[in-house]
Amino acid sequence: MHLSHAHTPSRLQLNSQGRLRHFLTTEGLSKEQLTEILDFAESFLAPDGSITNQPLLAGRTVMNLFFEASTRTLTTFAVAAKRLSADVVNIDIAKSSNSKGETLRDMLWNLEAMTADTFVVRHSQSGAAHFIASQVTPKVAVINAGDGRHNHPTQGMLDMLTIRRHAGDFSQLTVAIIGDVRHSRVARSEIYALQTLGAKEIRVIAPRTLQPKDFQQLGIKLYERLEQGLEGADVVIALRIQNERMESPLLASPEEFYALYGLTPQKLAYAKPNAIVMHPGPINRGVEIASEVADGHQSLILKQVNYGIAVRMAVLALTMQGQLTTRKEG
Amino acid sequence: MHLSHAHTPSRLQLNSQGRLRHFLTTEGLSKEQLTEILDFAESFLAPDGSITNQPLLAGRTVMNLFFEASTRTLTTFAVAAKRLSADVVNIDIAKSSNSKGETLRDMLWNLEAMTADTFVVRHSQSGAAHFIASQVTPKVAVINAGDGRHNHPTQGMLDMLTIRRHAGDFSQLTVAIIGDVRHSRVARSEIYALQTLGAKEIRVIAPRTLQPKDFQQLGIKLYERLEQGLEGADVVIALRIQNERMESPLLASPEEFYALYGLTPQKLAYAKPNAIVMHPGPINRGVEIASEVADGHQSLILKQVNYGIAVRMAVLALTMQGQLTTRKEG
């Protein structure tokens, strides 16, 4: 797949009225646009924590195009789509006509002709969702469910919803992100959203080899020592160390990482007493996070998963609305 | 997976009001509880043999967790859940984050947070469904769809429904179970249910190597000779010989098994003339059962499959009710 393209993702995802018609990245969206997603997501949350169904996508077909396997993310999108009464179709890419020599573009156009309304795309290559959005007709909305190291915007937004509900006003918050920020699509999506939503301070805590190279201009503070980075933090986000990274020379060993950066009760004590703890999951107990913290009262890890359903419902419904508007224009 | 646990399955599956909130085993349930399942299942059966849909699980999410592949059982649960208007999600365990090093408990909690209401669990290890039920929060109901040699309680109950509808009052019935009872989760589930429902006599017919070791206290009669065991039987259940057993020293050969224990018309003649014939399927024609018997007028093998949909609907709906009650208490 050739991923060069003329449009920037942030442009591509809005229609001429400024409405979201794809959801590819949190980068370039305004505070109002991000807040609209959060408000809409919140509208699905019942007081008891359960999710309210709404038939906003009845008669619509959501196709999951997972070029990279992810049972976890696939399941959340499938559940979210069904809670909106959509018809959900999982395309088995490995078995598809892609392997018969069909081009990606032909595959997309064919799936569109099969009356797809939304493509939920997961791909190991950065920029894949954006490329796909640049190829489809105005009839289809594209949602990025994770592309390479690039973005995972629904994960970013469910983290924002968790923060807003449990830590409060972004302008008062110091957020510390711990771990492999350089290779994390989750961190990238979070940082753009936190910037736009006006977080008081964003910190990245990581060994030098895993610190990001391209966020300096965003005013992020880099820390090598966990204790320093956590001091005064309201929100603590531990990232997952990918298995493939564990054996690379970037990390001495999982044990050493845990000794220096593992979120233990002792380390967490450096943050504010009521700081909330988050993790995108699945967690590596004893690598990024101690079980006492993961299962402790400050942890919102499972709440995040739950909010993820509401956020994906919101994004599915909003892009559908934006796509319908675009369709009328087109 | 570590399967030791504090609670007995029979305790675990009832809430404080004595309502079914998981369905793990037929052992330990009262006659009233088993009869409630049968009555509820029967309420879905239309006079013409078709199944009536009822939207009792609308807006609920049933997740199938099949650690061991079983297209047959998976399909019956999927159909039953859809006939109750549930959203059904099959979790591809092989591809899931289990393989990313996530613990089983973390996986379960994450799936719960994705708003699962029911887990239908199939596992090759005895006790797995029980272990899972001991880990989940009160929000989720667990249904055992077969765990190792332990239990397959929905299969047991569909057999009870078949007997009740076609052979009548349990207290009048002599039931003969033929085959590898020692390794059969189906037989185990049947025997507990037959005991509780008050069957007049339960017989096990098998070569000594395949006779169960742990049912003596239940007053079961053991037979080595098929003809003797069938004499006067009202219900004849032939079990499936698992392929892996066929090559073990426990069985001389499939041919020899058929010669001694295969249910042929000649052998069946030893039972009562109107005896009904059952088999949990899939059948090995010419190993456990002759085609003339499998396809004959005494055979209820396909009726069993059909009743299986109704029984699974009943169990899905009853555990949901029990779980809702538990949730309110919790």
Place this chain on the structure above:
Amino acid sequence: MHLSHAHTPSRLQLNSQGRLRHFLTTEGLSKEQLTEILDFAESFLAPDGSITNQPLLAGRTVMNLFFEASTRTLTTFAVAAKRLSADVVNIDIAKSSNSKGETLRDMLWNLEAMTADTFVVRHSQSGAAHFIASQVTPKVAVINAGDGRHNHPTQGMLDMLTIRRHAGDFSQLTVAIIGDVRHSRVARSEIYALQTLGAKEIRVIAPRTLQPKDFQQLGIKLYERLEQGLEGADVVIALRIQNERMESPLLASPEEFYALYGLTPQKLAYAKPNAIVMHPGPINRGVEIASEVADGHQSLILKQVNYGIAVRMAVLALTMQGQLTTRKEG
């Protein structure tokens, strides 16, 4: 699987009132019957090209039995069934009890007992769908989604719908089919339908090795030179060259095939100026068809895919009606 059978497919697919109860082949159906399918399909097409949902199969269970993988065809049937509000279950044949030694007939009967209403069958062996239709009880409708080289009747009918909507009255039309007609189930289904619907002239354009051996009696005109065959054609259908054929001695090479039979703008110019171009997909760009033609204004390739949803909805609904009638008779 043993595929000999007593009934001809065309007989088997009608009930005693002449209504479609299976859909196995376009062969032997009357003009009225084919037209009924086309009219019904057209009733699902909204003026803007979108597909109208109709809950004609609410509470019915459609089971996809794909013995041969085809993501593309599976997806179209799944979407069509869901747009009719059916419950859709994909049977994973590779993992099913077929591999446990169960016979095909036992598998079918078991799936029926699981309350299947329709089997959508794909198989690599010619005659498989017909064999399956000969085995099921009157409760189940069978739809052929492609069997070996034999038939792919829903593809044939979606091509007919495309022609009727975009080229007009069959009796005025010269239709040219280019490519491997000998091994094409699509061509076979098209040719029978075109004959019955009264096409003015049907031409087959192919190298001698790929010309069909058994259509002469149908009055088809055979051409070896593309330019000659296209002259005066109203409808031009390029068939897919199967990958496995590309390496066989029947074809010199994909390049040579393209040089002689590839549909380029220059070659297409031999047909009528407003001729429509079709292809069953997935297309091999630069083998059967040039990109300029595939993406050009005469191409209806993606329209075909879209009409395929409507045609499959029509066939699912019509066979269900025919099956209900049969059931009442039986």
